[in-house]
């Protein structure tokens with residue numbers, strides 16, 4: 375009798391364990407409000423987008439206080455939305471009617487449970503702007519997210535008055551609930567203190583995760599199947615954010631949008647943020663997809679006088695000299711491309727077989743590999759120099775003041791936590807020279823985008839067979855040699 379009772383109890387225990395194991399684990403607690411972000415949304419002096427998650431369906435509310443701590447929510451125009459997303463609830467609020475140059479405080483929640491308070495500052499419209507750029511945290515575990523967050527904290531210590539934080543994509547490695555929760559654990563406190571400018575990475579773009587993590591204005595943009603393209607003005611700078619991770623790195627519809635977008639501004643400075651890099655010595659610099667950007671997106675940057683293109687994807691730091699028509703030119707006659715280094719812990723080595731084939735050596739003005747072993751920096755002639763302090767996560771600061779842009783890049787040493795400046799770069803130019811030449815609607819519907827896909831694929835195929843493949847065939851022996859040394 376006792377034995378059979380034991381059997382029943384064991385069976386029930388096993389059954390409950392099995393049942394529990396089959397329920398998807400949701401790390402959010404009942405009252406958790408997490409994955410909070412405040413993002414640029416259209417007019418940066420009067421609007422912001424907000425996103426947050428809750429584990430259960432709940433009301434969607436935001437409260438905003440002005441610099442004196444007065445609740446100004448009733449005076450603002452707020453559009454709310456919410457929906458179930460991958461087992462949680464995603465809430466969004468688009469807030470308009472804010473005043474320029476004010477530091478606001480906010481909290482989000484359901485009217486009963488509230489998040490911690492966050493702050494953001496609207497653009498004051500002057501021609502001074504400071505911002506921070508990181509790329510590729512791309513973590514899977516708590517330690518690596520924490521390490522990436524530490525790099526960003528050091529960035530804000532280095533530039534405390536940064537007006538926004540750009541992340542150039544690959545927030546997580548596998549885009550799962552578990553990873554986004556770990557991301558939130560490490561990054562929510564940072565996101566609560568600034569405005570974010572998110573960029574879609576290839577690790578973020580599957581299954582619409584990116585669109586559901588951030589509220590972004592795509593109203594005058596090109597719609598893509600996954601990921602987001604958008605643009606905005608901040609101070610005297612026009613920024614375009616290009617999604618390089620949909621069906622191919624860039625499509626004809628996106629190129630048309632970018633050309634019109636950059637021609638529609640009279641701002642003094644033009645900056646592009648995107649994930650994949652046209653100019654790189656990393657592991658992805660041998661495939662036609664990213665290299666196609668040299669033939670297409672770089673040409674649009676040439677035509678429209680883009681000053682700076684910042685990207686990620688290959689986890690190393692590399693800055694080109696000013697380029698126009700894939701040739702080195704003098705400053706102000708071309709665009710400078712910065713592969714912004716990884717803020718994370720997964721770091722790539724140089725693929726030397728790309729040199730002279732997919733990446734010309736004389737294009738490189740600075741290059742830092744963030745790992746020990748193969749090489750740590752490019753000293754203008756070779757890649758053999760090493761410096762242990764260059765092993766760590768990377769961040770970039772950009773200061774624009776009138777006609778001067780200064781980019782500084784830093785590495786936070788894994789070993790000591792010290793911050794080392796690895797690159798400084800300046801552009802000076804006369805302000806007030808850009809004129810808008812495009813006016814009108816620059817929206818591309820999803821239908822139009824889809825119909826542009828076939829010619830876009832044909833353009834990529836033409837490039838791949840006529841330009842990339844002949845180079846690649848000759849590179850194969852070197853690639854094999856490199857693969858034997860562990861760097862494919």
Ligand SMILES: [Fe+2]
Pocket residue numbers: 544575576577649686687688
């Ligand atoms: Fe990537």
Ligand SMILES: [Fe+2]
Pocket residue numbers: 510512543544575687688689
């Ligand atoms: Fe990445």
